[in-house]
Amino acid sequence: MAAKPQKSSDAKASGSTSDIVRTLEHFDPPAPASFSKDEDVRAYKDMLLIRRFEEKAGQLYGMGFIGGFCHLYIGQEAVVVGMQMALKDGDQVVTGYRDHGHMLATGMEARGVMAELTGRRSGYSRGKGGSMHMFSKEKKFYGGHGIVGAQVSIGTGLAFANRYNGTDNVAVTYFGDGAANQGQVYESFNMASLWKLPVIYIIENNRYAMGTSVNRASAETNFAHRGISFKIPGIQVDGMDVRAVKAAGDLAVEHCRKGDGPIILEMMTYRYRGHSMSDPAKYRSRDEVQKMRSESDPIEQVKRRLLEDHQMSEDDLKEFDKAVREIVADSADFAQNDPEPDASELWTDIYADDVPQAAE
Known part of the structure; x- marks a missing residue:
């Protein structure tokens, strides 16, 4: 059951009945979810796939197989994996340009994602979108967007469509701490x-x-x-713990499905690599990054539980890693051998094929 909203005054009335007393409505963070062995195995495999995929993408970028921008998700895997465990079929996902992890978490094929990264014909956007612009109607993934904060308005529009169509689907809209200062975010709120x-x-x-x-x-x-002025409750979540993310996701999903409106989840997370592949990250120390890796790595947290709580062996986990590496290696081989799009593709995907007509 979702925690009840708590209200606390952050200003005192001066005595006049016309005084406005601002209140902060919030949810207390729920306790981390208790994961079964199967749930921990799923979380481990899903996060490991994202980690190994991103490592390979970084390698291919350095070799010149990936052009343009490339923003890696290494370190933040628990956020999308934990949230995806809280969703159901029909719920939509939209995010910004650090998006490969979100794609894989929604079930998009590693081959198609890697082919798009390398600009090949079998990519999700037929090789024309690259790292920041791929989509999957089947998986309800609406991008990948290169304009900072623009996806927040799109996610809000998806939520409007859900309500207009009378479904109980939820639109999950990801953005970063930098995008949180964009004006369209508050218009959407x-x-x-x-x-x-x-x-x-x-x-x-x-x-x-x-x-x-x-x-x-x-x-x-x-x-x-950030949602106080708009009466939107918010929760600050340990985004390095997939169980904490899942618990907060469950609460947020229930809040939305009940018709209580939007909610904000601030995921406290950390990226190990630079902002993009061209960023040497000299604005922080190696010790800072290593401290986060050694104390809070999301994959290592699950690995310890699998070994200690679920009595799995190191050999079991090595088999998981081997299977994931095979998927990633296959996606890289496929992408490197897939043909580039034909020049005629320049004229496709410009206009919608089926445009709904307004009812008379």
Whole structure:
């Protein structure tokens, strides 16, 4: 059952009945979910697939097989995997340009994602979108968007469609701490709250907006509070613990499905690599990154539970890793041998084939 919203005054009335007392509505973070062995195995495999895929993508970028921009998700895997475990078929996902992990978590094929990264014909956008612009109607994944914060308006629109069509589907809208300062984010918050739209706004706070730390870029660094002015509750979540993410996701999904409107989940996470492949990340120390890896790595947390709580062996986990590496190696081989799109593709995917007609 979802926790009840708590209200606490952050201003005192001066005595006049016309005084406005601002209140902060929030949820206390739920306790981390208790995972069965099967759930921990699923989380481990799904996060490991993202980690190994991104490592291979970084390698191919360095070899010149991937052009343009490439933003890796290494370190943040628990966020998308935990959230996906809380969703059902029909729920939609939209995110920004650090998106490969989201694609894989929704079930998009590694071959198709890698083919798109390398600009090949079998990619999800037929080789024309690249790292930041691929989609899957079947998996309800609506991008991958290169414009900072633009996906927040799209996610809000998806939630409006859900309500308009009378479904109980939820639109999960991811963006980062940097995008959280964009104007269209707050326009979306206002609309979503006004119309009680079923949207979960997930702020992936990886501590840096490109090379700028949150403390230097944001006057309010508790992003779970960003919805206060719009009466949107928020939760700050340990985004390095897949169980904590799953528990918060369950609460948020129930909140939306009941018709209570939007909710914000601030995922406290960390990216191990630079902002993009061209970023040497000199704005932080190696010790800082290593400390996060050694103390909070999301995959290692699950690995310890599998070994200690579920009595699995190192050989069992090596088999998981071997199977994941085979999937990733296959996707890389497939992408490198897939043909590039024909020049005629320049003229496709420009206009919609079937445009709904307005009812008379």
